[in-house]
Amino acid sequence: MTAVATAREVAVPRRLSVGLGSGTILQPLNSSMIAVAIVGIGAHFGSTTGTAWVISGLYIATAVAAPTAGRLGSLFGARRVYLAGLALIAVGAVAGALAPGLGWLIAARVLLGLGTATQYPTAMTIVREYADRHDAAPRTAIATLTACAQVVVALGPTVGGLLVGAFGWQSIMWVNLPVVAISAIWVLAVAPPDSPRGDGTRGGGLWRSLDPVGTALFVVGTSTLMLFLLSLTSTPRWWTAAVAVAASVAFVIWETRCETPFIDVRALAANRVLTATLVRTLVTYTAFYCIFFGLPQWLQGGRGLTPAAAGLVMLPVAGVGVGSTMIASRLYGRHGARPTLLVGTAGLLTGGLLLALAYDSATPVWALLLVAAILGIPNGFNNMANQNLVNSSTVAAEVGTAIGMYRTIQYVGANLAAVAIEVTMQGGPGDAGLHRTGAVIAVIGATLLAGVLFSRSLRAH
Structure with a gap:
């Protein structure tokens, strides 16, 4: 057995990856719970005008802050920045729960977005530094972080609905505090201390390094x-x-x-694997959010399900996504990125075609659950392949910024999906709207599948 093979068999400890995952769940938790609280927020403040910004404020703040968080982690230490982000979340949660007006609540949600933007990039940096130091493979840790987020995306609306029903909309803000406390204690216990930083983080050197x-x-x-x-x-x-x-x-x-650029665009242009992965991620997440936002709208408006029933029908998307993440992790470890992406993009194409051609308001519930399960497959496989490609195509000092860019592109994809759904669902979320949305997903899946089959940058991965 070679030394390389032995190194690949050593995994990052589960206690570290799960501990870091305890903080990364805060972004999907806050972005998913808010959907069931908007009505109560509008009623509390006496107007629905501006409530859309309660949702969008967090997304925008997370999108613009994620790469910055990765850069700050490489300058000051990833564990320090991770914990600082948790503190910012706590401040935003208290400010939001006590907000005297809608503007204050939006500002608090922006603080939450800034805080939750720090966890994933810095967690990736901690994992990568540990893996490099101990000659371990980060693949299973990446799978754990991905699974943590997917589980919370699935459970977020349910948890939020229970909290809002029992304690009012403010409870979705207060619930951040125990999670922050548990995560901070856990990370302090299991994450290695940051290594000492050099003179580049002091005075003028720091200012230049921050660009x-x-x-x-x-x-x-x-x-x-x-x-x-x-x-x-x-x-x-x-x-x-x-x-x-x-x-x-x-x-x-x-x-x-710039001597010390925030994002080295020359290196990014030269790194064909990273560039191709980020472009693929943008297109993939556009399709994913078309599913995540569009299918529930049709289930309620076209199929006539209650919000609770629609949420239950969507559970297989996330549940299968978690299982497919674990399978994809093994497939990537044995066969690399191309087979993993082929499964993911083929699943996206299949699910899109089913929505476009085979489903309508008369479709039985078991068939709806089946297509939801199929649509969960691409999320796990595409996520695992793309995130591992980001990790493998960057050095440890750059992986935080790169994964931050990955997260930014994810939320740009979410907004592209919102535009696509607005166009495809014109006239209401009926069967015709579902078919058009499915066609968009199928076209994206076919395009991604062709790109994976003929990609030169994937040959060595």
Whole structure:
């Protein structure tokens, strides 16, 4: 047995990966529970005007902060930044629960978004540093982190509904505090202390390392892009698109000339595997959120199910997603990225075709559960392959920023999906809308499948 084979058989300890996962669940928890609390929030403040920003504020903040969190983790220490993010979540939770007005609640949700943005990138950095130090494979730890998020996405609406029904909408804010406390104690106990940081994190060296100009341009470009995509569902704000383009061009120009760039765009352009993975991730998550947002709308508006029943029908998407994550982890370890992605993209194509051609308001519930289970397959396989590719194509110091970009692209995909659903569901979430949404998912699945089959960058992975 070779030394390489032996190293691959050594896994990151489960206590470390699960401990880190205890904090990463806070982002999907806060993004999924809010769906069942919006009605109560509107009633409490006497108006539904602006309540959409209670949801969008967290998504935008998470999208723009995730790469920054990864960079801060490499500068100050991933464990320190992970714990600082937990503290920010606690502040946002208390501020939101006690908010005297809707504007204060939106600001609190932004704080929650900033805090929850730190956990996944820094957790990946901690895992990668541990794996490099101990000659271990990070694959099973990545699977654990992914599974933690998927379980909470599945249970979030149910947990939120129980809390709101029993204690009011403020309870979805208060519930963050015990999770934060448990996660902080757990991470302090199992995560290795951060190594000492050099002079680059002091004074002017720190300021240069942070690349404030590049970071500011990235924040402006990403946030205005998100605002533009969100506006397409009602009245397009074209000026935000213009600002996004201008900021993005300025960002690329600045980063190519900066001595210590926030995101090394030259290296990113040269790293074909990472670039291709991020593009594939954007398209994949657009399809995933078309399923996650579109199918429940049809189940209630077209199939006539209650919100609780629709939530139960959606459970196989997440449940199968967790199981497929574990299977995909083994498949990736034995055969690499291409077979793993082939299963994921084929599942996406199959599920999309079923929604487009075979399902309508007369479809029995067992058949709805079947297609929900099929739609859970691509989530696990595509996630595992793409996240492992991000990890394998970057060094330890860069993996936090890279996985932060992965998360940013995930939420851009969510907003693209919202636009796609708005177009495909015109006239209401009836059977015709479901068929159009399914067709979009099928086209995306077919495109991704062809890309995986003919990709040159996947040959060595």
